[in-house]
Amino acid sequence: MATSSSRPYQGKLRYGAPNHEGRIWLFMRLTGLVMFITVVFHLLYMHMAVGVENITFDNIDARWSGPAGVFWRLFDASLLFIGMAHGMNGVRFSINDYVHNKILNFLLTAAVYGLGLFLILLGTVAIVLGVGGLGNLFQRLMG
């Protein structure tokens, strides 16, 4: 439990300058507050308003098109960045709680962050190029 910040608030942030784990503690709470609105909305919207069986290629394309598409892409980008940052840091809490071997701890943390950054890259490519965008780009490059 030494490095996990899942302990209750002990007034560290209110008095004196916040240290690194204190900032992370606050970061987990601020991102949690934001996602309480955005992620729950995303999940219920896809289930109740759209219906998962209706989420076809064309359906996503329609949501991501036109002026409203800019809003949805920014919204999805916020899910991507905030969710991955919160989630990767949460995984780090678990690694620190269970893996006490320093080298193994470092390797696992590096692997989780490496995979996380790679997935953030994939997600960003999808949002910027749009559905089918990568395929079209390849076709154009191949002539």
Next chain:
Amino acid sequence: MAALVASIYRGISYRGAEGQWAWILHRASGLGIVLFLYMHIVSIFIAAIGPGPYAWVHATLYTSPPAKVLEVFLLFGVLYHAFNGMRIIIIDFFPALGRYQRTIVRIELALVVIVLVPAAIITLRGIF
């Protein structure tokens, strides 16, 4: 690994404290959502490749009967993690509310069930 087993064992054998269960579930749901999110990002990336590959993703990962069952776990995991996370945040910032911990946990679980039941019914409707 041994520490993980010990921690799970402690969670199971430590009777009488909702807090311990709430914490174990918060951790398990958080890690579960991370795994889903990995898959989810890859699935939207596949949509960026083209309609053919995405049709396969949609049929396999989102609308097949096993996927529907896993989706109910996802719904529970996200709703529990979100409401329990809000409880943690609220009590952290207003420590005086700690005295009403048990009541607050019950309200939280009631809210999870109220949102989960209709969403789960909509999700499972198609496969029965």
